Amino acid sequence: MSMRWYVVRRVLWAVVATYLILSVTWGLLALTPNPAAEQLQFRAAASGGSAEAAREAFEARRGLDRPLWDRYSDYMVNMVTLNWGWSDSRSQPVMEAIAGAIPYTAVYSVPTTILSVLLGLSIGLYSATHQYTRTDYAATFFAFFGYAIPNFWFAIVLLLVFSVQLGWFPVVFDPDVPLVGFAMAHQLVLPVVVLVTGTIAGVMRYSRAEALEYVQAEFVKTAKAKGAGEFRILTRHVLRPAAVPLMTILIGDILGIFLAASYLVEVVFGIPGLGQLSYNAILAQDTALVLGTTLIFTFVAVIGNLIQDIAYTILDPRIDYGDR
Amino acid sequence: MSADEPAETFESVDWDETGSRFSTLSRRDRGAIASLALVAAAFGYDYHLLSADRPTLTWPIRWNVTQLDWLFIVTLLALLFYVAVPLYSNRRLTAHYWAEFRKNSLAVVSLVYLAAVFLVGVVGPIFLSKPQLALAQSHQPPVYTAVNAAVPVNCLGDVASGMCHGTWAHPLGTTSDGKDVLVLVVYGMQVSMKVGLISTLLVVTIGTTVGTVAAYAGGLVDEVLMRYVDVQLVFPAFFLYLLLNYLFGGSLFMFIVIFGLTGWGSMARLVRSEALQRSEEAYITAADSAGAGTLYVIRRHLVPNVSNSVITAATLLIPGFILFEAALSFLSLGDPTVPSWGQVIAAGRSDLGTAWWVSTLPGLFLFTTILAFNFVGDALRDALDPRQET
Numbered sequence: 095m096s097m098r099w100y101v102v103r104r105v106l107w108a109v110v111a112t113y114l115i116l117s118v119t120w121g122l123l124a125l126t127p128n129p130a131a132e133q134l135q136f137r138a139a140a141s142g143g144s145a146e147a148a149r150e151a152f153e154a155r156r157g158l159d160r161p162l163w164d165r166y167s168d169y170m171v172n173m174v175t176l177n178w179g180w181s182d183s184r185s186q187p188v189m190e191a192i193a194g195a196i197p198y199t200a201v202y203s204v205p206t207t208i209l210s211v212l213l214g215l216s217i218g219l220y221s222a223t224h225q226y227t228r229t230d231y232a233a234t235f236f237a238f239f240g241y242a243i244p245n246f247w248f249a250i251v252l253l254l255v256f257s258v259q260l261g262w263f264p265v266v267f268d269p270d271v272p273l274v275g276f277a278m279a280h281q282l283v284l285p286v287v288v289l290v291t292g293t294i295a296g297v298m299r300y301s302r303a304e305a306l307e308y309v310q311a312e313f314v315k316t317a318k319a320k321g322a323g324e325f326r327i328l329t330r331h332v333l334r335p336a337a338v339p340l341m342t343i344l345i346g347d348i349l350g351i352f353l354a355a356s357y358l359v360e361v362v363f364g365i366p367g368l369g370q371l372s373y374n375a376i377l378a379q380d381t382a383l384v385l386g387t388t389l390i391f392t393f394v395a396v397i398g399n400l401i402q403d404i405a406y407t408i409l410d411p412r413i414d415y416g417d418r
Numbered sequence: 419m420s421a422d423e424p425a426e427t428f429e430s431v432d433w434d435e436t437g438s439r440f441s442t443l444s445r446r447d448r449g450a451i452a453s454l455a456l457v458a459a460a461f462g463y464d465y466h467l468l469s470a471d472r473p474t475l476t477w478p479i480r481w482n483v484t485q486l487d488w489l490f491i492v493t494l495l496a497l498l499f500y501v502a503v504p505l506y507s508n509r510r511l512t513a514h515y516w517a518e519f520r521k522n523s524l525a526v527v528s529l530v531y532l533a534a535v536f537l538v539g540v541v542g543p544i545f546l547s548k549p550q551l552a553l554a555q556s557h558q559p560p561v562y563t564a565v566n567a568a569v570p571v572n573c574l575g576d577v578a579s580g581m582c583h584g585t586w587a588h589p590l591g592t593t594s595d596g597k598d599v600l601v602l603v604v605y606g607m608q609v610s611m612k613v614g615l616i617s618t619l620l621v622v623t624i625g626t627t628v629g630t631v632a633a634y635a636g637g638l639v640d641e642v643l644m645r646y647v648d649v650q651l652v653f654p655a656f657f658l659y660l661l662l663n664y665l666f667g668g669s670l671f672m673f674i675v676i677f678g679l680t681g682w683g684s685m686a687r688l689v690r691s692e693a694l695q696r697s698e699e700a701y702i703t704a705a706d707s708a709g710a711g712t713l714y715v716i717r718r719h720l721v722p723n724v725s726n727s728v729i730t731a732a733t734l735l736i737p738g739f740i741l742f743e744a745a746l747s748f749l750s751l752g753d754p755t756v757p758s759w760g761q762v763i764a765a766g767r768s769d770l771g772t773a774w775w776v777s778t779l780p781g782l783f784l785f786t787t788i789l790a791f792n793f794v795g796d797a798l799r800d801a802l803d804p805r806q807e808t
Contacts, residue, residue: 243785
């Protein structure tokens with residue numbers, strides 16, 4: 095099978111998966127009573143009105159009294175055309191709310207990703223070339239620490255020590271300062287530290303394990319014998335073959351840890367990004383916004399998986415496309 | 419692991435009979451099924467004959483067994499029959515693994531710690547009554563520490579020069595509504611163990627079954643099962659849980675079911691790739707040519723030979739589930755009726771400045787438990803799986 099055909103098949107598969115996810119979500123929503131409708135009914139009953147009439151009025155207003163197939167096709171068309179409904183709790187279209195939140199998520203996730211990849215790779219490569227030294231043990235311990243410490247708890251402890259006790263960083267996030275600037279960087283130090291300790295562990299362990307396979311390889315010995323410097327050996331001879339399997343974890347796993355972790359970190363630090371938007375939507379029982387924000391996270395995961403698989407085939411031409 | 423009935427040899431097996439369903443079961447399996455039936459009967463009695471508010475047991479203790487407790491009992495039985503019994507009956511192999519495991523002293527310490535958490539978590543809640551609201555004793559500091567006497571409403575310990583000292587009545591202090599933090603921590607141990615062990619048992623059972631069947635059957639079965647796994651893997655369980663939690667309300671039972679029933683995709687992939695290698699080996703070919711049935715081969719040859727990777731992966735799955743549960747209950751998206759560690763951490767968040775112990779101490783237990791599982795998992799991989807180098 096040619097590589098192009100594999101990529102086409104993989105993209106089609108992502109489309110099918112997205113379609114299935116949208117359908118399952120629609121099915122769940124259609125099957126369950128809407129919390130907002132229940133609230134309306136409760137209010138109607140409490141003020142002496144008819145709960146049944148309130149429900150019918152609600153369904154007519156939302157178009158829920160139409161046949162299932164019409165509702166399904168409408169929903170699908172709206173999803174594809176990015177018309178994701180109206181957020182009751184924020185009184186704005188869901189898309190607008192999401193667009194307003196994305197910059198705040200990006201402003202800490204971009205530096206986190208760059209830092210954890212750079213630091214994780216360099217520490218991992220260093221401990222592979224200096225195996226069983228004290229630095230290697232320290233790095234391993236640090237990796238375990240970062241992997242095991244609950245993100246939200248670490249964030250609380252850091253806030254307690256550095257913001258409340260020492261007063262080095264602001265306790266409350268201020269969304270009004272310019273997105274790129276010293277004040278923003280200053281208040282993002284703690285969130286970035288928390289997220290980097292969480293994600294760096296995986297990168298470090300994998301890059302160490304992958305690089306270990308090649309530090310004793312014949313071609314590395316040859317490079318050493320012909321007098322190549324340590325840095326050149328590391329970047330040209332060890333990193334290049336190790337980069338292929340590393341791609342798998344770099345995109346997929348970081349994204350996975352990251353999506354869940356950013357949710358918690360945004361809530362703890364009060365950053366008005368996507369995670370907090372979704373969390374507040376759940377608390378406010380705003381169905382359209384809950385759906386929109388969870389779907390955004392899901393799509394990011396699907397696209398991350400897709401990019402990972404495609405990057406893998408481009409980087410390593412030896413891969414057999416028949417067996418996924 | 420070898421067969422547990424030493425009398426059975428290649429010549430003594432009736433190969434024609436291995437095609438039938440029951441002959442693939444060993445004595446241990448029959449024991450497991452018998453006790454499972456017993457539990458199921460007890461469950462039926464509790465569910466249909468007793469009203470929901472009447473306790474299942476009144477002697478020796480009053481205990482109203484919940485759905486989750488039943489699942490936990492089944493999990494403990496599975497651990498007994500498929501971990502404890504094989505370890506006991508293959509003593510020489512156990513000694514060998516133990517010698518390998520003992521090389522990692524950090525892992526031994528972790529194992530002791532986890533055993534303590536497990537025992538205290540299972541036994542403790544039986545003897546300790548559920549933490550009660552007691553506003554008169556709110557914000558007591560832990561023993562050997564002191565806070566400004568203005569912090570607790572009513573200091574139970576000694577007050578010296580304006581500082582309130584902790585007492586042994588509440589060794590880890592109390593929360594803002596006067597609940598004892600130590601009791602909450604013990605209850606949290608049980609919640610964490612239930613979440614970790616039950617979800618992992620579900621993942622291991624489904625993942626191993628799907629993986630071995632896909633690998634050994636091959637062809638269309640393999641294709642259908644693995645494409646289904648592909649779909650399942652793209653749907654992040656965390657967000658599925660958020661959505662269902664929003665629609666139906668959160669409960670620990672739902673958490674375990676969702677994560678157990680949707681989290682087995684990568685386990686199935688791992689088992690399949692391992693089983694594919696195993697099914698090429700000579701002992702499988704020998705069993706095949708002797709006329710052994712499919713179920714027999716899977717049950718007696720494939721499952722035991724992939725179990726080492728499964729056990730290692732499972733030990734590393736447990737802390738993930740515990741962490742997820744704590745994170746969700748921290749966001750108050752978990753089960754509000756269950757005193758879990760995440761909930762206590764969230765409760766203490768608002769008065770971190772005055773009562774630091776409420777959030778930090780349960781968090782410390784959460785952190786050490788997850789760390790310990792990781793150390794044990796790492797050492798188990800080295801001991802059980804010498805081929806894998808990480």
